[in-house]
Amino acid sequence: MQSRSEGQNESRNEVFVRLLAGIQRKLFLYVMVLVPDPQEAEEIVQDVSVVLWRRFEDFRPGEDFFRWACGIARNEVLKHRDRSARAARCFSPEFLEQIANDAVRVVDTIDERREALRECLQELQPHHRELLNQRYFHQMSTEQIAQLHGKSVEAVRRMLHRIRMAVLKCIQQKLRTAEDSA
Known part of the structure; x- marks a missing residue:
C-alpha cells in the first residue's frame, strides 16, 4: 500500500513529465539559438532537465x-560558456542576455x-505548391526547375520570389489575426 506522500510524489512526477514533454522541442530550439552546436545544445538541455526536476518544487x-x-x-x-573558453570569447554576457x-x-x-505556414501552403495554387516542393523539399536548383517546366531560369526565380512573398504575407496576416483575437 502506498503512503500518502508517495502518492503525492507520483502525482508530482507525472505533472513534471507532462510539462517537460510539452516543451522539450521548444526548449531545445531555445538553447540552439544561444548555443548553435547541436551536440552542446543537447547536453545543455539534458542538464536543464535535471535542474528543472531538482527545482520543480519552486x-x-x-x-x-x-x-x-x-x-x-x-x-x-x-x-556552459564559463566552462568553454572558446564560447566565452564569442559573445558578451549582455548580448547573450x-x-x-x-x-x-x-x-x-x-x-x-x-500552423500558419501549413495553412498558407494549403491555400496556394497546386502548381505554386509544387514549385516550392521541387525547390525546397526535393532541393532542385532553379536551373533544374526551369528545364523541367520549359521556362527561363529568371522566370522561375521571379515566380519563386512572388510565391515566397505571398506565403510570408499570408503567415503575417494569420499571426496578426490570431494575435487580435487573443
Missing part, C-alpha cells in the same frame, strides 16, 4: 512552465507560426 502552478524553464536554461548556457530574451518570444510562438 515552480508555481499557473506560471508559464516554458518561460520558467528558459530562465533556468539561460543560466545553464552561461555556466538580449538574445535569450528575444528567443523566448520567438520560440514560444513557433507552433503558431508552423
Whole structure:
C-alpha cells in the first residue's frame, strides 16, 4: 500500500513529465539559438532537465512552465560558456542576455507560426505548391526547375520570389489575426 506522500510524489512526477514533454522541442530550439552546436545544445538541455526536476518544487502552478524553464536554461548556457573558453570569447554576457530574451518570444510562438505556414501552403495554387516542393523539399536548383517546366531560369526565380512573398504575407496576416483575437 502506498503512503500518502508517495502518492503525492507520483502525482508530482507525472505533472513534471507532462510539462517537460510539452516543451522539450521548444526548449531545445531555445538553447540552439544561444548555443548553435547541436551536440552542446543537447547536453545543455539534458542538464536543464535535471535542474528543472531538482527545482520543480519552486515552480508555481499557473506560471508559464516554458518561460520558467528558459530562465533556468539561460543560466545553464552561461555556466556552459564559463566552462568553454572558446564560447566565452564569442559573445558578451549582455548580448547573450538580449538574445535569450528575444528567443523566448520567438520560440514560444513557433507552433503558431508552423500552423500558419501549413495553412498558407494549403491555400496556394497546386502548381505554386509544387514549385516550392521541387525547390525546397526535393532541393532542385532553379536551373533544374526551369528545364523541367520549359521556362527561363529568371522566370522561375521571379515566380519563386512572388510565391515566397505571398506565403510570408499570408503567415503575417494569420499571426496578426490570431494575435487580435487573443
